[in-house]
Amino acid sequence: MYSKILVPISAKNLEIRARAVLLHALALNPETNKILLLYVTEPISGLVGGQSHAQLKREQEEEGRVFLHTAINTIGERSFAVRIEEGTVAETIVRVAHEEKSDLIIMFTDGRDSLQDALLGSITERVLRLSDIALLAIRH
Numbered sequence: 252m253y254s255k256i257l258v259p260i261s262a263k264n265l266e267i268r269a270r271a272v273l274l275h276a277l278a279l280n281p282e283t284n285k286i287l288l289l290y291v292t293e294p295i296s297g298l299v300g301g302q303s304h305a306q307l308k309r310e311q312e313e314e315g316r317v318f319l320h321t322a323i324n325t326i327g328e329r330s331f332a333v334r335i336e337e338g339t340v341a342e343t344i345v346r347v348a349h350e351e352k353s354d355l356i357i358m359f360t361d362g363r364d365s366l367q368d369a370l371l372g373s374i375t376e377r378v379l380r381l382s383d384i385a386l387l388a389i390r391h
């Protein structure tokens with residue numbers, strides 16, 4: 252059994268992806284307080300300052316809370332630890348996994364979706380290259 256599982260949640264095909272990864276996470280550790288759901292927001296440009304920056308940050312965090320709540324509801328009302336972070340997705344996932352002392356990251360993958368993925372690799376591939384933490388890639 253894994254002691255702390257990190258599950259990054261993205262908005263793309265949210266219900267399908269969230270259900271798949273959360274069911275696997277629960278199978279590996281049924282204690283929901285040992286599963287951390289992470290939503291990563293895009294970095295806000297340094298050109299945006301003051302109240303506009305604060306407003307954009309609040310809007311992104313609210314969007315993240317909605318996505319996390321929707322993800323949790325795909326498997327019924329449960330209480331998971333959640334975290335919303337701003338940053339580059341793959342790097343932020345690895346950083347949070349280390350900060351939280353996670354021993355497993357579970358991510359959904361459906362292969363390459365775009366030219367950028369073909370050139371740079373998918374987010375899952377980037378996390379695999381950047382991290383020394385076990386990664387379980389779920390394909391649906």
